[in-house]
Amino acid sequence: MPALRRKQRLALVFGVAETAPQAITQPVASTRVEEMQETKGSGAQAPKTSADVIVAGAGHNGLVAACYLARGGLDVLVVEAHGTPGGMTATNPMAPEAPDHLINEASIHASLFRMSPIDAELELTSRFGLRQRVIDPCHVHLNRDGDESLALWRDPMKTAEEMRYFSPNDAKAWIELANLIDTAVKIGLPIAMTNITRPGWGVVSKVLLAALGKLRYWGPMFSMMTNTFAGLIEETFEHPMNRAPFATALPFMDFKSDLSAFAMVYLAVLQRYGIAMFEGGTGAFPKALIRCLEASGGQVRTNAPVKDLIVSGGRVSGVRLHSGEELTARKAVLTAFSPKSVLNHLLPAGTLPDKLQKRAARIPTSNRGIADYKLNIALRGKVHFTRHQAWRNKRDGLDLRLPTTQWATHEEAIQAFDDCVRGEVPQMIPGLAQITTAFDPSMAPPGHDTFWFWGGLVPFNPRIGWDKARDLITERVIKDTAKYLDGIEELEIARRPLAPPDIEKRFWAIDGSVYHVDPYITRFGAGRPAIGFAGYKTPVPGLFLSGSGTHPSAGICGLPGRNAAQTLLAEVKRG
Numbered sequence: 001m002p003a004l005r006r007k008q009r010l011a012l013v014f015g016v017a018e019t020a021p022q023a024i025t026q027p028v029a030s031t032r033v034e035e036m037q038e039t040k041g042s043g044a045q046a047p048k049t050s051a052d053v054i055v056a057g058a059g060h061n062g063l064v065a066a067c068y069l070a071r072g073g074l075d076v077l078v079v080e081a082h083g084t085p086g087g088m089t090a091t092n093p094m095a096p097e098a099p100d101h102l103i104n105e106a107s108i109h110a111s112l113f114r115m116s117p118i119d120a121e122l123e124l125t126s127r128f129g130l131r132q133r134v135i136d137p138c139h140v141h142l143n144r145d146g147d148e149s150l151a152l153w154r155d156p157m158k159t160a161e162e163m164r165y166f167s168p169n170d171a172k173a174w175i176e177l178a179n180l181i182d183t184a185v186k187i188g189l190p191i192a193m194t195n196i197t198r199p200g201w202g203v204v205s206k207v208l209l210a211a212l213g214k215l216r217y218w219g220p221m222f223s224m225m226t227n228t229f230a231g232l233i234e235e236t237f238e239h240p241m242n243r244a245p246f247a248t249a250l251p252f253m254d255f256k257s258d259l260s261a262f263a264m265v266y267l268a269v270l271q272r273y274g275i276a277m278f279e280g281g282t283g284a285f286p287k288a289l290i291r292c293l294e295a296s297g298g299q300v301r302t303n304a305p306v307k308d309l310i311v312s313g314g315r316v317s318g319v320r321l322h323s324g325e326e327l328t329a330r331k332a333v334l335t336a337f338s339p340k341s342v343l344n345h346l347l348p349a350g351t352l353p354d355k356l357q358k359r360a361a362r363i364p365t366s367n368r369g370i371a372d373y374k375l376n377i378a379l380r381g382k383v384h385f386t387r388h389q390a391w392r393n394k395r396d397g398l399d400l401r402l403p404t405t406q407w408a409t410h411e412e413a414i415q416a417f418d419d420c421v422r423g424e425v426p427q428m429i430p431g432l433a434q435i436t437t438a439f440d441p442s443m444a445p446p447g448h449d450t451f452w453f454w455g456g457l458v459p460f461n462p463r464i465g466w467d468k469a470r471d472l473i474t475e476r477v478i479k480d481t482a483k484y485l486d487g488i489e490e491l492e493i494a495r496r497p498l499a500p501p502d503i504e505k506r507f508w509a510i511d512g513s514v515y516h517v518d519p520y521i522t523r524f525g526a527g528r529p530a531i532g533f534a535g536y537k538t539p540v541p542g543l544f545l546s547g548s549g550t551h552p553s554a555g556i557c558g559l560p561g562r563n564a565a566q567t568l569l570a571e572v573k574r575g
Contacts (some may be wrong), residue, residue, distance in 0.1 A: 011293075017455060025277060027533070030426070040485055041301050042055075047301055048075075048077045048299050048300070048301070048327075049072075049325070049327055049328065050059070050077075050318075050327060050328035050329070050330065051075045051077035051173070051327075051328075051330065052069075052074040052075040052076065052300075052329070052330050052331045052332075053066075053069050053074050053075070053076050053077075053329060053331055053332050053333070053334060053568065054076075054077050054078075054079060054296075054318065054319055054327055054329040054332075054333045054334070055069070055076060055077070055078040055079070055333075055334045055335075055336060056078075056079055056081075056086065056304070056306050056319060056333060056334070056335045056336065056337065057078075057079075057080065057081075057335060057336035057337040057547060058078050058080035058082075058086065058087065058286065058300055058336075058549075059086065059087025059088060059089065059336055059337065059547065059561045060086065060087065060089045060284075060285055060286055060289065060556065060561070061127060061336045061436065061546050061547045061557070061558060061561035061564075062078060062087075062334075062336025062337075062546065062547065062550065062561060063078065063085070063086075063286055063290060063293065063300075063561070064075055064079075064118060064122070064289060064558045064561030064562055064563075064565070065334055065336060065546050065561035065562070065564050065568075066078045066289075066293050066298050066300075066565075066566035067289055067292045067293050067296070067298070067565075068121075068122070068297075068561070068562060068566065068569070069334075069565050069568065069569065070293055070296035070298040071122070071292075071296050072298060072565070072569045072571070074331065074569075075297065075298075075330075076293065076296075076297075076298040076299070077298070077299050077300075077301065077327065078155040078293070078298065078299070078300040078301070079300075079301050079306060079319065079321070079327065080300060080301065080302045080303075080304060081302050081303075081304065081305035082302065082303070082308070082507075082508075083302050084283070084302070084508075085286050085290060085300055085302060086282070086283050086285070087106075087285035087286075087337075087507055088105070088106035088107050088507055088509075088514065089106070089107055089282045089283060089286050089556060090103070090104075090105050090106070090282070090283050090286070091103065091104050091280070091281030091283025091284070091443075092105060092283070093283050094376065094378050094450075094494055094496060096152060097493060097494035098378035098493045098494045099377065100355065100444065100445045100448075101378035101443065101444045101445070101448065101450050101482060101493070101494075102281055102442075102443040102444070102451070103281075103376040103378070103436075103450055103496065104281050104282040104283070104376075104436060104452060104573050105374075105376070105496075105506070106282075106374060106447060106499075106503075106507065106514070107282055107499070107555070107556050108277055108282055108434065108436065108452060109138070109275050109276070109277060109404075109556065110132055110269065110275070110277065110278065110285075110556050111266070111269050111273070111275050111276075111555060112553055112555045112557040112558075112559070113267060113271070113557055113558050114269075114273040114275075114276060114558065115185075115189065115192070115273050116192075116193070116558055116559050116562065117193075118558045118559070121505065121562075122289070122292050123292065124288045124289070124292060126297070127292075127295075128288045128289075128292045129279070129284075129288055129291065130278070130284065130285065130288035130289040131278065131279040131284070131556060132276040132279065132552070133155070133276055133277065133279065133439075133559075134274040134275065134276045134277050135274075135275055135276065135277060135400070135402060135403055135439070136153060136274060136275075137151035137152050137153045137154070137403050138152065138154075138160075138270060138274075138275035138402045138403050138404060139151070139152040139245060139249060139270075139403060139404050139405075139432070140173035140398070140400060140404070140405050140406075141150070141241065141244050141404065141405075141406055141407065142243040142385070142388050142400075142405055142406070142484055143241060143388075143407075144407050146389065146411060147281050147387045147388050147391040147393065148165070148166075148388075148391055149388050149392060149400065150162050150163065150166070150241050150242065150244070150245060151398060151403070152173065152245060152271065154270060154271055154274045154275075155271075156174065156175060156178035156179075156271055157175070158371075159174060159178070160172075160174045160175050160178075160475040163237075163239075163242045166239040166241045167237070167238055167239040167242060169238055170236075170237045170238055170239055170242040173236045173237060174236075174237075174242075175454040177224075177236055177264070177542035178268075178271060179217075179270035180217060180220055180221060180224060180265070181219065181224075181264055181265050181267055181270060181271075182268045183214050183217045183266060184217075184221055184224075184225075184265055184268065184270060185205060185268040185269065185272060186210050186214075187210045187214065187320050188207070188209050190203045190206040190207050190210075190561055191203065191207060191253055191525070191552070192480040192551075192552040192553070193472045193559065193563070194563060195498045195535050195536060195551075195563055195566070195567050196525050196526055196528075196534055196535065196551045197526060197534055197535035198535060198567075202342065222289050224261055224264070225259065225261060226258060226261075227258070227260075227261040228256050228257060228258060228260050228261060228362060229246075229247065229250070229253075229255040229256075229260040229261045229264075230256050230260075230261060230410075230414055230421035231256075231261070232261040232264065233246055233247065233410060234410075234509070240409060240410065243409075243410040244406075244408070244409050244410050246264070246267075246410075247408075247410055247413035247414060248405075248406045248408045248413050248430040248431065248432070248457075249266075249404075249406065249429070249432060250263040250412070251370060251417065251430075251456035251457050252266070252456075252519040253368060253518075253520055253521075254368070254369075254417065254421075254517060255414055255417055256414075256415070258273040259520075259521045260521075264386065264522050277440075278401045279440055279441050280296070280440065280442070281436075281440065281443055282504065282556075284483050285556070287484055292444050293410065304321050305321065305322045305324075305508070306319045306320070306321060306322075306346065307319075307320050307321060307322045307346075308320050308345075308346050308347075308348065309333060309342075309346045309347055309349050309543065310326060311347070311351055311540070313396070314331070314541060315540070315541035315542035315543075316329070316333045316347075316540055316541070316542035316543040317329060318333065319333060319541060329542065331542070331572055332542050332543070332544055332568055332571075332572075333542060333543055333544070334544040334545075334546055334564060334565075334568060335521075335543070335544070335545055335546065335547065336547040336560075336561065336564075337348065337508060337509075337516070337545045337547050338365070338508075338509060338510040338513070338516045338547070338549055339360075339363065339516065339517070339529040339530075339533060339545050339547065339549040339550065340360065340363040340365055340516070340517070340529065340549070341508075341510045342543075342545065343357075343363075343533070343538075344360055344361055347540065351540055352539065352540065353539070356532055356533075356539060359530050359532060359533075359564075360530060362516055362530070363529045363530050363549075364517065364518040364520070364523065365510050365511040365513040365516070365517065365518060366460055366461075366511040366518070367419070367459055367518050368460065368518050369417075369420050369421035369461075369515075370417060370420045370421070370456060370457055370458065370459070370460060370498075371420075371456075371458050371459065371460040371500045371512060372454065372455070372456050372458070372500065372503065372512070372513075372514050373429070373431070373454070373456075373458040373473055373477075373497070373498065373499055373500075374452075374453065374454050374455075374498040374503070375451075375452070375453040375454075375474060375477060375495065375496065375498070376450065376451065376452055376453075376495070376496040377450070377451040377453075377478075377488070377492055377493075377494070377495045377496075378444070378448070378450055378485070378492070378493040378494045379444075379448055379449040379450065379451060379488070379491040379492060379493060380448055380491050380492075380493050381447060381448065381449065381487060381491040382447065382448075382449050382487070383401075383435060383449050383451065383485050383486060383487040383488050383491065384401065384485070384487065385400040385401070385405065385484055385485055385486075386484050386486045387484070388400055388484065396428075399438065401435045401438035402435075402439060403434070403439045404432040404433060404434045405432070405433050405434070405484070406430070406431065406432050406433065407480075407483075407484055408428060408430035408431075412428045412430060412562035413430045413457065414430070414441075415428075416428065416430050416457040417457055419459070420457055420458060420459040420460070421459075422459075423459050423461055423462055424459060424463065424465040425458070425459060425464070425469055425473055425476070426457065426458075426461055427476070428476070429455050429457065429458065429473055429476050429477050430455060430456075430457050430482065431453050431454055431455030431456070431457070431477065432453070432454050432455075433451070433452070433453045433481060433485070434451075434452045434453075435449055435450070435451055435452075436450045436451070436452050437449045437450050451481075451485075451488065451489075455473075455477065455479070458473055458499070458500075460511075466499055466500070466501050469499065470497055470499040470502075473497070473499070474495065474497045475485075478492075478495075482564065482575040499512070500512025500513075513546075514554065515548060515549070516529070516547060516548040516549030516554060517529045517549040517554075518547075524551070524552070524553070525551060525552075528549065528550060528551050528552075529545070529549045529550060534543060534550070534551060535567065536550060536551075536563060536564040536567040536568070537567055537571060544564055544567065544568050546560050546561050546563075546565075547560055547561075548560065550563075550564065551563065
C-alpha cells in the first residue's frame with residue numbers, strides 16, 4: 001500500500017476505563033445503547049473559532065488530553081475529521097444493511113488504560129457514566145484437533161491449572177514466567193506515567209527502589225527481554241497447546257528477531273489489572289470523555305479535518321481546516337494522531353531543522369512486513385462454539401462466547417509471518433475472535449449476534465493487491481471460523497472488513513498503522529516516535545504531540561494524552 005503523501009491525511013487513535021473489577025463469566029444485559037451519531041458538543045454553544053489550546057484528533061488520547069487541559073483551566077477546542085468522535089474507539093451502527101447492529105469498528109479491550117489513574121482523576125465512572133466490566137478469562141485457545149481449550153485467566157495460578165492438564169512441566173514454567181513479567185511491569189510502571197524525557201527524581205527513585213528490591217530477577221529478565229519471541233515460547237513450554245496462544249495475540253515484530261520477547265509483558269498487564277470491555281460498546285469511552293470535557297467548558301467539533309498547521313512568528317498558532325476555515329490557538333496546538341503525518345505533512349516545509357525533518361521522515365510505519373486486519377459481521381441469530389463448549393461444560397462451564405477465542409497453532413503463526421513478509425496471504429489467518437453481543441446483548445436486536453475479528457498477521461503489501469487480498473483474507477477467516485463457530489456462515493447479514501487501506505481511510509491512519517509507529521522495542525521510551533520528539537513538546541514552539549505514536553504505548557491506553565496534557569500545562573505555568 002502506498003504511504004500517505006498528502007497533507008489532508010491525518011490519523012486518529014484508539015483507546016478505553018473501569019467500574020467494578022470483578023470477573024464475569026455470564027453476559028449481563030444492559031439497556032439498549034443509543035446509536036453513535038455525530039457529536040457536535042452540547043449544542044448550546046456556538047462553534048468556537050479560537051481557544052487557548054486546539055486538540056486535533058478526537059480519539060481517546062486526544063479527548064483525555066483535552067479533559068486534563070480543560071480541568072487545568074484552559075479553554076479547549078477539539079477538532080475531529082470524522083463525523084463520529086472516538087477514532088479507533090468508535091462504536092457505530094452497521095448501516096445500511098444492519099442498522100440495528102452496533103459494531104466496535106476497531107478496538108474492544110481496555111487493558112493498558114486500566115493501569116492508569118485516568119478513570120479516577122477524570123471521574124469518568126463516578127460522575128460521567130462510564131461502565132466497564134472485567135472479562136476473565138479474556139483469552140481462550142481452542143484445540144484445532146480436539147475439543148479441549150486453554151484459558152488464560154487473570155489469576156496466574158488458574159492459568160497454570162489449565163496448562164497442567166496438558167503438561168505439569170508447563171504449569172510450573174508458567175508460574176515462573178508470570179512472576180518474571182509481573183516484576184518487569186512493577187519496575188517500569190512509574191516511567192509509563194510521566195514524560196519520558198523529564199521523569200523527575202521521584203519517578204527515578206521509585207524505579208530504582210523497585211529494581212533493587214528484585215535483584216534476583218535481573219538476570220532472568222535480561223535473558224527474557226533479549227530473547228526472540230519464538231525462542232522464549234519454545235524454551236518455556238513443551239506442549240503445543242501451551243505454546244499456541246501467544247504468537248497469535250502478540251504479533252508486534254518478527255517472532256525470530258532478538259528483543260521481540262518483550263511483547264510478553266502484555267500478559268503481566270492482563271494478570272495485574274484484568275482486561276475489560278465497555279458497556280454500550282467501546283464508543284461509550286469517548287462519550288464519557290466528551291461529557292467530562294464539556295463539563296469544564298471544552299468543545300468538540302466533528303467533520304472538521306485539519307489540512308495544515310498555521311505557523312506565524314516562528315510558532316504554531318492554529319490550524320487550517322479543509323474547508324478553508326482557520327482556527328486560532330492562543331497557547332498551543334496538541335495533535336493526537338500519527339506523529340509522522342503531523343511532522344511530515346501538516347507542518348509547513350522548512351519549519352523543522354533539516355536534520356530533524358529527515359528523522360521525522362524515517363519514523364517507521366510500514367517496515368514490519370505485517371499489518372492489521374479487522375472484520376465485523378452482523379448475524380440474524382446466535383452462534384455457538386458447540387464442540388468446544390461441550391468439553392468446557394464438563395470441566396467448569398466457562399461460556400466460550402464471552403472471551404476472545406483463537407485456534408492457530410504456534411507453528412501456523414510463525415509461518416503466517418514468513419508468508420506476509422514475502423507478500424503472500426497466509427493459508428491460515430491467525431487472529432482473535434469475539435462475539436461482542438455475549439458481553440452486551442443490546443448491541444444487536446434480540447436473538448441476534450455481532451462478531452468481531454482482529455488479525456495482526458496479514459501482508460502489508462500483498463503481491464495480488466489489496467482489492468483481491470481483502471476478499472481472500474475475509475473468505476479464509478470466515479471459512480476457518482466456521483470450523484469452530486456454528487452458524488457464522490448461514491446467519492450472516494452483512495460484513496465490514498477493514499484492511500490497511502481501509503484503516504488508513506476510515507481512521508486517517510498513515511499506512512493503515514494502528515500503532516502509529518512500528519512497535520519495535522527501540523521505538524518505545526525516548527525513541528517514540530523518534531529521538532528529539534519523545535517528550536510531547538516538539539522543537540517547534542506551540543506544537544505538542546500525543547496519541548498512540550507517543551510514550552508509553554498504543555492500544556486503549558490514555559496515558560499519552562494524560563502525559564502530554566501535563567507537559568503542556570507545566571509549560572503554560574512556566575509562561
